[in-house]
Amino acid sequence: MGDFLGQYGFLIVTMVQAGLLGLSLYFPLQAGQLSLASPGFYAVGGYVAAILLTNPAFAGWRDALGNGMFPLTWLAAALICGVLGLIVGVPALRLRGIYLALATIAFIEILRVISLNLSITGGAIGIFGIPQAFGFQDRWQYIWLFGPLLILTLLFARQLERSRVGRAFRAIREDELAADAMGVPPTHYKVLAFVIGAVLAGLVGAMSAPFLNTWNAKQGTFDASIAILAFVLIGGSRNIWGPVVGGALLTAVPELLRFLADWRLVINGLVLVVASLYLPQGIVGALGGVRRPPPPRRPPSVPVVVEAPGGGS
């Protein structure tokens, strides 16, 4: 058991972490917004935590708060990412579909270049020597942070889906114009969905900085956005379990196949291709399809025989 946790503890926590990042993309997607900004907020959250935990300017706070500093970093990261999400979201969400995706990629690039050039973020080397949350010694102990966050997020997502806000999200996803006509303000709800995703990604980032021991500009890149998008698409984008399953699976596959050496990347690629070809609804979507009876189909069009007046030809 100890051996197992020593070897796979880090992986298990990264699986949960990947699921959470997938969920951060899932919220905007619920309102029909294809945003790739999650890694940006993830990086910002990590930087906020790393700076608060290592910068000499905050030494006084750290001494005064002790372990209370960690929840403070989460709070700070969530707050900063929320505000940043609002600032970016309001103008960016005037765009739709692929244009929004492009704008969010631009946002990630801007953040990356800024963090490379600031001295407070440590430039290209980044910030290192980040103290361990609550004196955790082994990587698997971080499950005590990421696990509850995942459960809370899933509960939140479930409640959200059933609420008025969730229904508004779905209405906008299905048809923005119609939703607007029905009195659902699209901008308001789109920004809300975007900010929820931003706050979640920021929180995950803040928890990840001590988990990874170091933080640098490589954390929030375009590659990461594509990876997170793959979590959601492979897992299934219409169900809260989709991003969680997709994130866990895509993180685990290359690691569990380590014994295959270079071939593990080939297998990983195959999983991506096969899943996207044969499971267009994602893994969870496909599983749901098995259990649920097929949706009612339109009755086959029966040729309508019209009796000609007069009794025939």
Next chain:
Amino acid sequence: MNRAALTIALALIASVSAEKVQTPVPIGVALAQTSNTALLGQEQVIGARLAEKHINAHGGIGGTPIKLVFQDAAGDENSAINAFQNLITKSNVVGIVGPTLSQQAFAADPIAERARVPVLGPSNTAKGIPQIGDYVARVSAPIAVVAPNAVRQAMKLDPKIKKAAVLYAQNDAFSVSETEAFQKAAKDQGISVATVQKFQTTDTDFTTQVTAVLNADVDLVILSGLAADGGNLVKQLRQLGYKGLIVGGNGLNTSNIFPVCQKYCDGVIIAQAYSPAQPSAANQLFVKEYRAQYKKDPPQFAAQAYAGVQVMTDALRVLDRKKKLAQWDLDELRAALNKQILAGKYNTPLGELRFDKEGEILQKDFYVAQIRMKDAKTGTFVFLK
């Protein structure tokens, strides 16, 4: 619940670690075998493999062969941590050579530090690596030591140099640290830095930077980048009419640069932590074995990885003489190995090496070379005295 689980886990870990050292002696190697860092990592893997072959062909450690256990650390932090965890808990290695990048070292080395497993960084050159912990040392000289030599050499070639332009890849940790060392070295030599230009390792068009350099009217260009971007920058500088000397950083110390800047590479001065021309017997043997297999001179990354494996084995040999390795408890050996690594003196292909008490390398020789191109594709690094 939390505490109970912790206690059980700790007890299990404790029971596991009373293990003996395996034979052949497993040494972990966590390098970038995939990802975009693999360009460097593959050279390191070759170096490590050569070391293993050489050591085992010469009787291993007092008759016991060594076995390198490779785990791909790719180019990201997560993979490096996973590779380290695998080596430490599954393969029960006595020590680890790796990872490739400094950023990865900042993520993965604390794992080894907590598990009390000695780590030798083969190519981690950023400031603060040996300070990660007691169990972390490196065989790669920090840039602050290597870079000034090249600037001094440029002054020797052209004593009239007054103004320099400094260029660096701002998204590469190595180049960012190196440029600081270069700028300081230039100022120490009485050269004024007229302009500092940044680029990205992924850039291909450097017109903006080159124009700024030409406008500044400098007689020395100091360039920190990697092979592809650095090579292209050299090429575009020459194509647009820059005539003065060019000093390239350690990232350009690879023959991979020749196909990129082709005949324009000629004359570039390179700071090296390793030179195939190093005259020691250890190096000449390494160069011979490398040439026999790969038909070219060994690059620095291969030599450093070779040195990493060699240092670990030499230290193990000393311990083996005290008590046969197979009789040691793994934990005990790891701790003793760490002490022994720092205490010893090693004759490696890099020249004579020692470590200070933090694990920082004390390397005796550094080298400066100038590129000489035979034709468009092939060239050599000519060792400058």
